[in-house]
Amino acid sequence: MSANIISIASDHRGFGLKTLFCASMKDRGITVEDFGPTTDATRCDAGDFSVKVVDSLRNQPERMGVLICGTGQVMALTSNRFAHIRGALCTNSTMVRLARQHNDANILILGAHIIGQEVALDCLNAFLTTDFLGGRYKDRLDKLTALGGL
């Protein structure tokens, strides 16, 4: 695993899966920082919570992030505006493995209303255990980095 700390956030629709993920990672001895929300009783905007995780990863290569909303799209659209973010919206663990191996994804993005709990846990496991392959994938990533962003 390339990260020592996981920053996580959701909206109200992703809150249940976030709670499950936090417990799962703590059981594995992984340090988790939960950027909210603290309840699913109130509707909230995924974008507001996305930027908290984005900010926590700035100049912190030892951190990776997890973002969960209803479909994942708001989390993906918001976080990927930023130059230091490679946020991978995935619906199965094969996509997650490839996003780590080929794209060095540093945020896993899931839609809690799109995939089920067991598929989501397999996605989290793939994210935490798969390393970037480097080589020609590094050359491609360098072009993305050169593009810039917020």
Add this chain to the structure above:
Amino acid sequence: MSANIISIASDHRGFGLKTLFCASMKDRGITVEDFGPTTDATRCDAGDFSVKVVDSLRNQPERMGVLICGTGQVMALTSNRFAHIRGALCTNSTMVRLARQHNDANILILGAHIIGQEVALDCLNAFLTTDFLGGRYKDRLDKLTALGGL
């Protein structure tokens, strides 16, 4: 359908699906501009083709885009750096419908090595036929627009 013209591009791995999509849209009377590649015989970088479609959508609200690579991730990471892009990586037509209804997605992004041809055609159909819902989703999009980007 909210767009009159579809800009499309792929990498070598998405070339076959791009060819199928171009034929399908032309059969439906949709104007398609194909930004390449023109062959799958040579390995190419999805990011290079992504920015061609991104550029074609700037100040052109009558256009939407389609981007296809192996997993979709390079297309998603590259295009979503830009302030005028809402690129939705999807693996089924339910995700596409919601990305149009809730996020006014203006680029459909698919992974040709992740989903099969029939699922992909259903995704394209949902993208072309589903309208943005507006209302409270408009308020959320306005925050994304205010965030900026490249």
